[in-house]
């Protein structure tokens with residue numbers, strides 16, 4: 001049996017999405033900015049997909065700016081707000097557990113002279129609202145906090161964060177990449193100014209995403225050139241992938257409730273199964289403020305590289321953290337923020353499931369981990 005359990009890194013493209021992309025690539029190749037009928041045909045599909053995505057996410061059509069993915073969306077949002085409001089203040093806030101497409105942007109802005117507060121998190125990976133409250137000053141112009149963490153699955157208290165910003169002139173950006181498909185996003189109801197998404201986490205292709213920007217928000221483009229996306233993001237729109245993203249989002253939303261039940265069941269099955277087999281492990285994250293798709297576990301009996309290799313040899317494909325750090329032996333900055341420089345961060349694995357993950361696959365993972373543990377115990381007794 002082969003088990004892919006790294007869906008937080010990326011998901012396979014849904015067959016209906018591939019079909020849609022192929023159809024648009026083949027038959028509707030017009031440049032949406034061309035005024036002849038072939039161009040207008042391309043524009044029609046672009047507009048239709050924008051409407052679909054906006055409707056599903058509860059946004060206005062003009063609030064959707066297509067980007068090459070969430071890295072670009074995060075870069076755009078953070079740099080736009082920070083640089084535009086420089087004269088008002090140079091203090092910006094984020095958390096220690098953000099994805100590198102946020103953290104490295106803040107580091108870059110620090111080099112430009114911005115003052116950055118990196119909020120700490122508790123053992124469950126949740127920020128401290130009191131710390132945020134005290135960090136806010138008259139100089140603060142931006143808070144960027146992710147909704148769902150990509151390594152441990154913890155959900156941040158978005159509404160409570162927004163409440164602290166309510167009477168302040170502070171922009172709130174949210175990286176919602178890992179939330180899409182697991183939580184209902186109604187952009188107009190959310191007290192946030194900007195929100196990033198990427199298609200490849202919900203059955204769409206890599207290299208396409210969007211930044212949602214509330215109407216009336218001051219905005220500075222990150223990529224300059226043509227007048228696409230209402231002059232907010234230059235470059236010919238990737239119409240086939242945008243249509244693919246719309247199809248993936250539609251399909252994901254249609255099945256979201258049943259998928260979430262399925263994922264929570266699998267998570268429970270996984271944890272109970274390991275417990276019943278007396279495997280020593282601890283959960284990194286929260287049992288309550290969490291999504292079903294990510295389960296990060298600390299196995300105190302084995303180093304992460306050894307565990308990953310043994311799982312790989314049994315055709316189980318998982319990772320030690322985000323895809324950016326998975327290829328290296330760098331310890332996870334998320335786990336380090338949660339537990340400090342503890343051995344735990346070198347002995348933890350992220351399992352991430354998807355709607356297509358089966359109970360049999362979870363059972364196979366439990367059996368394989370049990371075998372690995374038994375082998376460890378035998379070696380220990382030799």
Ligand SMILES: Cc1ncc(COP(=O)(O)O)c(C=O)c1O
Pocket residue numbers: 008009068069070071072099101146148149150175177178198199207208209322323
């Ligand atoms: C939380 C989070 N933010 C941002 C990104 C970056 O998205 P993209 O791969 O579209 O640049 C990822 C994907 O790895 C992610 O998990």
